[in-house]
Amino acid sequence: xxxRLRAGWWMAAIALMLLAPMARAAEKVDLLLVLASDTSRSxxxxxxxxxxxxxxxxxxxxxxxxxxxxxxxSRIGVCFTEWSGVMSQKLVIDWTAIGDAGSxxxxxxxxxxxxxxxxxxxxxxxxxxxxxxxxxxxxxESVRRTIDVSxxxxxxxxxxxxxxxxxxxxxxxxxxxxxxxxxxPLAWNPEHTNPPGGLDNYYRQxxxxxxxxxxxxxxxxxxxxxxxxxxxxxxxxxxxxxRRVVRNSEW
Numbered sequence: 001x002x003x004r005l006r007a008g009w010w011m012a013a014i015a016l017m018l019l020a021p022m023a024r025a026a027e028k029v030d031l032l033l034v035l036a037s038d039t040s041r042s043x044x045x046x047x048x049x050x051x052x053x054x055x056x057x058x059x060x061x062x063x064x065x066x067x068x069x070x071x072x073x074s075r076i077g078v079c080f081t082e083w084s085g086v087m088s089q090k091l092v093i094d095w096t097a098i099g100d101a102g103s104x105x106x107x108x109x110x111x112x113x114x115x116x117x118x119x120x121x122x123x124x125x126x127x128x129x130x131x132x133x134x135x136x137x138x139x140x141e142s143v144r145r146t147i148d149v150s151x152x153x154x155x156x157x158x159x160x161x162x163x164x165x166x167x168x169x170x171x172x173x174x175x176x177x178x179x180x181x182x183x184x185p186l187a188w189n190p191e192h193t194n195p196p197g198g199l200d201n202y203y204r205q206x207x208x209x210x211x212x213x214x215x216x217x218x219x220x221x222x223x224x225x226x227x228x229x230x231x232x233x234x235x236x237x238x239x240x241x242x243r244r245v246v247r248n249s250e251w
Contacts, residue, residue: 033148037082083118179216203215
């Protein structure tokens with residue numbers, strides 16, 4: 001090999017080594033957000049469809065897009081999971097960067113098209129653990145990491161929800177809640193969807209935590225979409241002082 005050829009080879013090798021760290025650098029986003037949707041047996045087919053439509057349309061709402069665009073990086077990283085019993089968690093849509101109406105609409109369309117994952121018991125703790133695993137493998141970089149748990153009942157499968165919550169917030173993760181209040185208690189377990197003190201209070205005590213954590217409540221599944229829009233705006237914009245439960249009459 002000639003001296004000139006060897007010199008060229010070494011220059012190419014050095015250039016590749018210099019470029020490698022740049023190729024590995026993660027894209028920066030303003031928020032890493034795991035959407036964790038309850039598909040347990042208390043969520044009947046009609047309620048499931050209403051919940052899915054709420055998720056499918058909320059991200060592309062102009063107010064949500066405006067909040068996303070107002071961030072430093074003008075985009076967030078989102079993935080969508082469904083959960084039910086202790087062994088029933090699924091990554092429905094993997095990590096996606098959302099920074100405009102087009103990317104938000106595509107993400108929402110994929111939610112609407114996906115089949116239902118489960119119809120099992122309710123393990124909020126397993127949902128949190130699974131969401132934490134998704135945050136650990138996220139291809140984006142952000143100082144803010146949030147898990148958005150929606151559900152219509154208390155934890156009745158797996159370990160204590162508060163234990164999973166405490167482990168997550170110890171790692172700097174914020175968990176917010178969106179509870180769907182049931183008009184009629186379940187005949188087979190009325191305290192599952194209507195625990196003493198209310199489901200929103202249960203979420204405050206056992207599910208949410210971390211900086212500026214909050215709960216929002218939808219009075220029923222028909223109000224879920226509007227509650228989710230308000231919740232996403234608060235999460236993306238990191239609205240200060242939002243800790244109390246916000247009900248429909250306060251929107």
